[in-house]
Amino acid sequence: MTDEAIINMYKSGMSFKEMQPIIGLSDRAIRNVLYKHEIPMNREQYSGQPRKNKVNEDFFKVWTHEMAWVLGLFVTDGHVNKQYHSIYFSQKDERILKLIAKYMEADYVLAPIGSTRSTPTLIVNSKKIKMDLEALGIVANKSLTVPFPNIPGEFLSSFVRGVIDGDGWVGKEGYQMHITSGSLDFTEGLLAVFHSWGLKTKITFIKGQTGNIIYRLWVNGKNELPKLAKIIYKNATFDDFHVYKRVYMTQHSDAPYCIEDKSSLPRWKLIDGKLVHTQGSRTPFRTNISKSVLDFLKGVAKEKKIHINYLIESGLEKVLKQEVISYDRDSRPKDRIQYKTTYDAELLANVREFAKRNKLFINDIIEYSVQWIDIE
Template identity: 75%
Template sequence: MPRNPGMTDEVIIKLYKSGMSFKEMGPIVGLSDRAIRGVMYKHEILMNREQYSGQPRKHKVNEGYFKVWTHEMAWVLGLFVTDGHVNKQFHSIYFSQKDERILKLIAKYMDADYVLSATGPTKTTPTLIINSKEIKKDLEMLGIISNKSLSVPFPNVPEEYLASFVRGVIDGDGWVQKTGYVMNVTSGSQDFAAGLLTVFQSWQLRSELTITVSPAGNPIYRIWVKGKYELPKLAEILYTNATTDNFIFYKRQRMSQRIDY
């Protein structure tokens, strides 16, 4: 059974040390459990019995993180809805972010071990791994399941934490024009897009929803806020309850550049 391209011993070991089980690694590296175990033996890597039996290694995490609403939790949830992934087969969730500072902050908020998935030729974006059956269940209660991109609903977020949640959404999948006149969020879910549009409208922002079609034939929804004075207004809403660092810096700067302090 040949290895998949780019799957060197070093990459395989990194995948294992990231917390993935042999069963999870198999399709990625193109090797059987026995062959993967052989790589570990070859390099004298200490193995976790549960991990090679098919269960992801348990890492430290606050199991009840998504049970209690806070501004930090709402922001993390917004990031997860846009940049997260639920493993269908295992009790694992993943956050992907180009800005690794954000992943470290998520791990800090969730009281979680900072464990990143290995990168490779086709996977360059840093990805934080959280292994927890309870957290996966709590996300499902919020409507966030595996393969969520086309069907995720807009969660029932308490009004008090709505701005923090939307800030997370924009940090995850938002685009802000350099000049600060236009912002949009892209989603594959009609329900989520409609929910976000309703929020922007409730904030009395000049907003609209457009629809295009992907090469695969799936609809792509973009929720827009446009206007010289609209983005500063949005920024004042979004960053009211932000700390000094729980946001993407350049997005805040672009939205806030016309605020008269």
């Protein structure tokens, strides 16, 4: 934790009490950092009452397409602090977080990266905003119980775009999309919306590692995804969406969203105006995997006519979004055998770091990820 990060959090309006659990320092240690850099201290902040940081506290009171999109993101990838008047947005793409801060007229303050947090997380401090979200049914520990909010019809498309940007998965070939949620109420509400839009959709579910049911709402079909895309991107600006999801969803439409992927490991290229998917850099990796797990994956791979490693990668990508997982080390399988294949180099590096943070082995993470693989 750098002094600069501590100072930025303090200047954002956070109290010492709010900062302590995030950065792991006592109020005395925080105060010493501020003294060292001659940062003026606010008595109310020191006493535990945070001064108001810059944010439009009426943001969730007035319906706009920008507000609906941010709300969709928050329902899926946001967090309400139960103890303090703070909310958090987590996104790997900082561009999205900066846009959220811009729309909310909020200071751009990120929680520090630590052993249990690797995803950039935007902090917004406001009692009024927290209360407005509660009025919409969005409270602390919401993942299993969040209802489908009462969204005015005019703004439903932007809300759903935010939901897909938050917890939606889009297959790169443009044939499948699903949204994952722990709340049946929310999933059924979304199902009703998709039905009203004339989409072919269904709900599937699996049992998670902790015993909770995980629901997935699917839209499948070469013609269905462009139909959905036409609705949800109608009121989008030039940047309030995840680019790759829009590219994947519209590739079979009459008006595909074509833009170069300028990342270090591009996922696609435009050749003669057509989208061509790239495999990226792959690296071989050998470890010991449960034989029963491998046998299961071989069966799925044969049925779906896909390589096992691509199945594994689809599960790993979802696990990486979870930050922390619950894993019973005593239940490690006894039938592990050596398995060697290739993985996306960047993905494998992220899995390696994820395993280290959770004090697990890479093969633990691979076996755990099987429950998240898309087998529909």
